[in-house]
Amino acid sequence: xxPLNELGATALVARLARGEITxxxxxxxCLERAxxxxxxxxxxxxxxxxxxxxxxxxxxxxxxxxxxHGLPFGVKDIIDTFDLPTEYGSPIYAGHRxxxxxxxxxxxxxxxxxxFGKTVSTEFATHPPGPTTNPHNPAHTxxxxxxxxxxxxxxxxxxxxxxxxxxxxxIRPAAFCGVxxxxxxxxxxxxxxxxxxxxxxxxVGVFARSVEDAALFAAALSGREALRIxxxxxxxxxxxxxxxxxxxxxxxxxxxxxxxxxxLVRAGAHVEALELPAAFAPLADLHGTIWDHEIARCxxxxxxxxxxxxxxxxxxxxxRGRGVTAEAYDGARRAASESRRRLxxxxxxxxxxxxxxxxxxxxxxxxxxxxxxxxxxxxxxxAPCVNVPAGRGPRGLPxxxxxxxxxxxxxxxxxxxxxxxxx
Amino acid sequence: xxPLNELGATALVARLARGEITxxxxxxxCLERAxxxxxxxxxxxxxxxxxxxxxxxxxxxxxxxxxxHGLPFGVKDIIDTFDLPTEYGSPIYAGHRxxxxxxxxxxxxxxxxxxFGKTVSTEFATHPPGPTTNPHNPAHTxxxxxxxxxxxxxxxxxxxxxxxxxxxxxIRPAAFCGVxxxxxxxxxxxxxxxxxxxxxxxxVGVFARSVEDAALFAAALSGREALRIxxxxxxxxxxxxxxxxxxxxxxxxxxxxxxxxxxLVRAGAHVEALELPAAFAPLADLHGTIWDHEIARCxxxxxxxxxxxxxxxxxxxxxRGRGVTAEAYDGARRAASESRRRLxxxxxxxxxxxxxxxxxxxxxxxxxxxxxxxxxxxxxxxAPCVNVPAGRGPRGLPxxxxxxxxxxxxxxxxxxxxxxxxx
Numbered sequence: 028x029x030p031l032n033e034l035g036a037t038a039l040v041a042r043l044a045r046g047e048i049t050x051x052x053x054x055x056x057c058l059e060r061a062x063x064x065x066x067x068x069x070x071x072x073x074x075x076x077x078x079x080x081x082x083x084x085x086x087x088x089x090x091x092x093x094x095x096h097g098l099p100f101g102v103k104d105i106i107d108t109f110d111l112p113t114e115y116g117s118p119i120y121a122g123h124r125x126x127x128x129x130x131x132x133x134x135x136x137x138x139x140x141x142x143f144g145k146t147v148s149t150e151f152a153t154h155p156p157g158p159t160t161n162p163h164n165p166a167h168t169x170x171x172x173x174x175x176x177x178x179x180x181x182x183x184x185x186x187x188x189x190x191x192x193x194x195x196x197x198i199r200p201a202a203f204c205g206v207x208x209x210x211x212x213x214x215x216x217x218x219x220x221x222x223x224x225x226x227x228x229x230x231v232g233v234f235a236r237s238v239e240d241a242a243l244f245a246a247a248l249s250g251r252e253a254l255r256i257x258x259x260x261x262x263x264x265x266x267x268x269x270x271x272x273x274x275x276x277x278x279x280x281x282x283x284x285x286x287x288x289x290x291l292v293r294a295g296a297h298v299e300a301l302e303l304p305a306a307f308a309p310l311a312d313l314h315g316t317i318w319d320h321e322i323a324r325c326x327x328x329x330x331x332x333x334x335x336x337x338x339x340x341x342x343x344x345x346x347r348g349r350g351v352t353a354e355a356y357d358g359a360r361r362a363a364s365e366s367r368r369r370l371x372x373x374x375x376x377x378x379x380x381x382x383x384x385x386x387x388x389x390x391x392x393x394x395x396x397x398x399x400x401x402x403x404x405x406x407x408x409x410a411p412c413v414n415v416p417a418g419r420g421p422r423g424l425p426x427x428x429x430x431x432x433x434x435x436x437x438x439x440x441x442x443x444x445x446x447x448x449x450x
Numbered sequence: 451x452x453p454l455n456e457l458g459a460t461a462l463v464a465r466l467a468r469g470e471i472t473x474x475x476x477x478x479x480c481l482e483r484a485x486x487x488x489x490x491x492x493x494x495x496x497x498x499x500x501x502x503x504x505x506x507x508x509x510x511x512x513x514x515x516x517x518x519h520g521l522p523f524g525v526k527d528i529i530d531t532f533d534l535p536t537e538y539g540s541p542i543y544a545g546h547r548x549x550x551x552x553x554x555x556x557x558x559x560x561x562x563x564x565x566f567g568k569t570v571s572t573e574f575a576t577h578p579p580g581p582t583t584n585p586h587n588p589a590h591t592x593x594x595x596x597x598x599x600x601x602x603x604x605x606x607x608x609x610x611x612x613x614x615x616x617x618x619x620x621i622r623p624a625a626f627c628g629v630x631x632x633x634x635x636x637x638x639x640x641x642x643x644x645x646x647x648x649x650x651x652x653x654v655g656v657f658a659r660s661v662e663d664a665a666l667f668a669a670a671l672s673g674r675e676a677l678r679i680x681x682x683x684x685x686x687x688x689x690x691x692x693x694x695x696x697x698x699x700x701x702x703x704x705x706x707x708x709x710x711x712x713x714l715v716r717a718g719a720h721v722e723a724l725e726l727p728a729a730f731a732p733l734a735d736l737h738g739t740i741w742d743h744e745i746a747r748c749x750x751x752x753x754x755x756x757x758x759x760x761x762x763x764x765x766x767x768x769x770r771g772r773g774v775t776a777e778a779y780d781g782a783r784r785a786a787s788e789s790r791r792r793l794x795x796x797x798x799x800x801x802x803x804x805x806x807x808x809x810x811x812x813x814x815x816x817x818x819x820x821x822x823x824x825x826x827x828x829x830x831x832x833a834p835c836v837n838v839p840a841g842r843g844p845r846g847l848p849x850x851x852x853x854x855x856x857x858x859x860x861x862x863x864x865x866x867x868x869x870x871x872x873x
Contacts, residue, residue: 109751123549133751217747219646226637251776324640328532328556353674357858435780 031056036098036186036240043097050097050141054083057099057143061184067165069158070179072104073111074144082141093139094247100135101179101188104145105152105172106231107220108132115222116148116157116172119333129220131189131231131248138247143185146175149396151326152191152224155338156396162204163424167389170200171396173234177204180234181425187244188234191218193225193318195385195402197232198429201414203389203397205425207444209233209241212435213409216248225321227360228314228406238413238445245437253438256445263443265291266301266377271308275400277387279420287381287417287428294450301380304373307404310366313359314403320356323348363407370408371433379443384427388420401429411437413444454479459521459609459663466520473520473564477506480522480566484607490588492581493602495527496534497567505564516562517670523558524602524611527568528575528595529654530643531555538645539571539580539595542756552643554612554654554671561670566608569598572819574749575614575647578761579819585627586847590812593623594819596657600627603657604848610667611657614641616648616741618808618825620655621852624837626812626820628848630867632656632664635858636832639671648744650783651737651829661836661868668860676861679868686866688714689724689800694731698823700810702843710804710840710851717873724803727796730827733789736782737826743779746771786830793831794856802866807850811843824852834860836867 031039031053042048058076065071079099086097107113107125114120127133132142147157149172159174161167162182169178173190177200180188190197192210201208209232216231223229233248235241239256246254267288269276276284288298323330323345329337330345337345374380383401390397405412411434414427430447432440454462454476465471481499488494502522509520530536530548537543550556555565570580572595582597584590585605592601596613600623603611613620615633624631632655639654646652656671658664662679669677690711692699699707711721746753746768752760753768760768797803806824813820828835834857837850853870855863 109755120549126543126546128751128755130747130750133754134747137750137754214649217744217750218649219748220751223642226641249776253776321640324553324557325642327553327560327640328551328643331556331560332532332551353672353676 032060032183034186035236036243037237039098039186040095040243050083050086051080053097054079054099054141057184060182064182064184068160068162068178068182070146070175070182070184072114072145072147072175075111078110079141079143086139086141091139093137095135095244096139098140098187099143099185100140101143101146101176101185102132103148103173103176103188103190105148105191105222106132106189108142108145111142111145113145116150116152117336119329119336125220127220130217132220134248146179146188148172149174150338150341151222152193152196153322153341153344154396155341156393160393161389161424167391167424168203168393168396170203170389172196173200174396176234177201177206177208180236181206186235186240190232190234191221192230192232192402192406193228194314194406195399198402198412198414199385199397199399201234202384202427203425205416207235207238207241207416208414209245209441210406210412211245212411212437215437216245223325225318225325227317227321230406238415238441238448241413242441254441256442260442260446262295262297263378263446264297264376265443266374266380267298268301268303268380268382270303270382270401270404272311272400275386275398276383279387279426280383283417283426283428284383291447291450296450299376301377304369306366306369310363310404310407311400313362314407316351316355316359317363319344319348320351367408367434370410374433379440380431381447382429382431384414384429388422388424388426405431409434411440413440415444415448455483455606457609458659459666460660462521462609463518463666473506473509474503476520477502477522477564480607483605487605487607491583491585491601491605493569493598493605493607495537495568495570495598498534501533502564502566509562509564514562516560518558518667519562521563521610522566522608523563524566524569524599524608525555526571526596526599526611526613528571528614528645529555529612531565531568534565534568536568539573539575540759542752542759548643550643553640555643557671569602569611571595572597573761573764574645575616575619576745576764576767577819578764579816583816584812584847590814590847591626591816591819593626593812595619596623597819599657600624600629600631603659604629609658609663613655613657614644615653615655615825615829616651617737617829618822621825621835621837622808622820622822624657625807625850626848628839630658630661630664630839631837632668632864633829633835634668635834635860638860639668646748648741648748650740650744653829661838661864661871664836665864677864679865683865683869685718685720686801686869687720687799688866689797689803690721691724691726691803691805693726693805693824693827695734695823698809698821699806702810702849703806706840706849706851707806714870714873719873722799724800727792729792730789733786733827733830734823736785737830739774739778739782740786742767742771743774790831790857793833797856802863803854804870805852805854807837807852811845811847811849828854832857834863836863838867838871
């Protein structure tokens with residue numbers, strides 16, 4: 028029999044609903060896996076086993092059963108929880124106890140899920156990494172900034188976890204760890220109680236071990252049943268897009284993008300190469316202009332009172348952000364907004380685009396969480412993105428492809444991602 | 451000699467810069483006024499005189515002088531401060547101590563201003579009122595939700611204060627209290643550390659006793675020098691717009707809008723009546739759909755864990771918000787977004803619009819803070835708005851007019867408001 032911690036969210040919901048397993052048994056299986064693997068993976072900023080078991084028992088006692096009844100989920104430590112410390116990956120917030128749950132956490136608990144623990148975030152969900160390692164090889168980064176959420180789900184410690192993306196912080200760690208990461212359209216999941224680092228870009232996302240599981244989680248959190256994967260799907264029309272960032276692609280990504288179209292066509296998809304309009308080329312740089320300016324404002328208090336406790340390269344980013352002029356910021360925002368309107372047009376012949384999730388496998392070393400070069404533009408565009416695992420690279424580490432949809436067209440992009448996952 | 455608490459921010463900055471007065475003397479004058487008037491006005495949720503004086507002395511000792519050096523400002527109690535409790539107008543947060551300053555507070559302190567105290571907010575900046583009274587007549591509401599900020603500035607306790615607007619929470623209390631209220635274009639001032647009640651609408655704004663003072667404050671907080679009022683101004687082209695909400699206007703507003711055009715034309719303005727396109731008519735209702743849905747998500751934790759400590763009509767609003775379907779919400783957001791694009795077109799012949807700030811004078815009684823009917827559409831549109839005091843109504847209470855500009859065109863709308871103020 029498969030250990031419970033190995034099962035995905037959809038399978039677990041069914042077994043819990045039929046009374047074949049209890050929330051407590053599931054929690055125990057996840058805690059056992061975490062106890063075994065945490066010394067190497069270091070996915071958690073805070074894990075209190077007794078609290079997890081008590082929450083599972085309380086759920087069993089309570090009569091009500093929400094759509095996520097009994098499922099444990101991880102919460103990136105940039106997201107507030109009223110009953111567990113929330114440290115934002117920063118020593119400034121050592122032991123910090125928020126007064127309230129973030130909205131996405133409260134909605135998860137309201138749907139019957141239980142908070143398993145706080146997962147490691149890089150410092151303020153930016154670049155300075157945390158201690159988490161890649162579950163497939165601890166000498167490699169898990170990606171960031173949602174490092175712990177991606178690693179815990181990949182390592183079978185948890186079926187579900189919450190993360191956030193401002194640059195590439197959901198899609199990249201999902202790709203590096205070999206799990207599904209779903210960054211919804213901007214605003215689909217509420218961000219109240221998530222430490223802000225960019226008002227224009229901060230987006231709550233989810234990690235799971237299948238697209239179906241990610242859709243189940245997001246549907247329950249958002250109250251959008253339409254996100255669930257339908258029982259039958261038509262073969263999608265896919266635009267294969269190497270993007271203006273293609274020079275950053277490593278050999279394994281070249282190989283993947285050479286082979287992928289054949290696989291998808293064989294499975295029945297309509298696949299065409301797509302080149303983005305020239306207006307999209309400067310967007311990756313504009314993302315930097317907007318983010319630098321906004322993060323310097325978001326962290327104005329920390330910058331003023333605790334500058335000596337902020338690590339590089341974040342402190343340089345904050346200093347740079349203070350130098351962005353109002354003209355440069357306003358111009359970048361205007362260009363971003365125009366490109367968002369153009370996106371639907373660029374995609375008009377396709378259900379979704381297929382683009383790289385990352386340059387290649389997870390890089391070696393823990394000093395950097397890798398490059399968000401293939402993610403920043405889609406974050407700026409507010410487009411829904413899903414990482415779908417897509418085999419292994421030359422060092423045996425996971426590869427992924429990123430499925431991108433129109434703004435607000437999340438149900439379709441999830442369905443396409445599910446189709447690609449099965450193809 | 452005018453007491454220091456009576457002077458506006460621009461005059462005070464000049465005297466402080468010339469060394470004619472000290473920050474401590476100014477703080478003392480404001481504290482004396484507050485001590486005299488607080489028993490009636492009740493503008494403050496928290497005021498610690500010793501802390502204010504110590505902050506003023508510390509500023510004098512420090513070498514650096516920012517553009518707001520020595521100016522005391524009030525902070526609406528929906529906005530976090532690291533050194534004063536922040537209770538969001540709710541008993542759920544009695545004694546709550548945030549770990550950090552909100553970004554707008556940190557930027558104010560960074561510019562040399564000092565936090566004078568926390569000003570009364572209605573419950574979570576929504577409808578259930580606080581104890582503040584109208585400084586012109588304590589039997590009347592000061593308006594809300596930024597009740598204390600408007601009242602403290604109007605009553606000469608403070609030259610400047612921060613507020614927020616999600617419906618009409620800056621413009622309406624400014625009009626009722628007879629001060630300048632400036633709600634910038636959405637996003638101009640950072641909202642990190644402001645308790646979120648609507649991701650689509652929450653906007654930080656400022657209160658002052660002249661448009662020039664409001665512009666000085668906002669320019670320093672945003673780093674946008676261009677917001678400052680230029681020394682010479684051309685007569686503006688103004689669109690006088692009674693708006694689709696005109697049936698809510700009381701007789702004093704009818705009279706004001708009959709007389710105002712003549713006054714403005716006499717002063718040299720080009721004034722024309724403007725009717726908004728039909729597509730703008732449903733926007734006030736769509737504001738409700740979007741806000742209800744978003745506030746139910748923003749306050750998901752409070753709704754789940756503390757429902758019994760939320761007052762009516764907020765609890766009804768939260769329940770209603772949970773009933774808003776994804777389709778209704780998405781449709782309202784699309785319509786809002788299209789109307790934002792149409793606004794510049796509707797305004798193409800004008801520098802700014804002149805519209806009512808409120809139905810009329812501040813209503814009698816403290817059980818309601820009045821009606822935001824003339825504010826919601828502009829908040830939804832993300833347009834910059836300035837309340838300019840415009841005489842008195844039949845009961846001797848202040849009236850105001852609202853000057854509205856294109857999104858992002860804040861410098862122009864402030865300049866027009868200044869011109870109208872002097873005309």
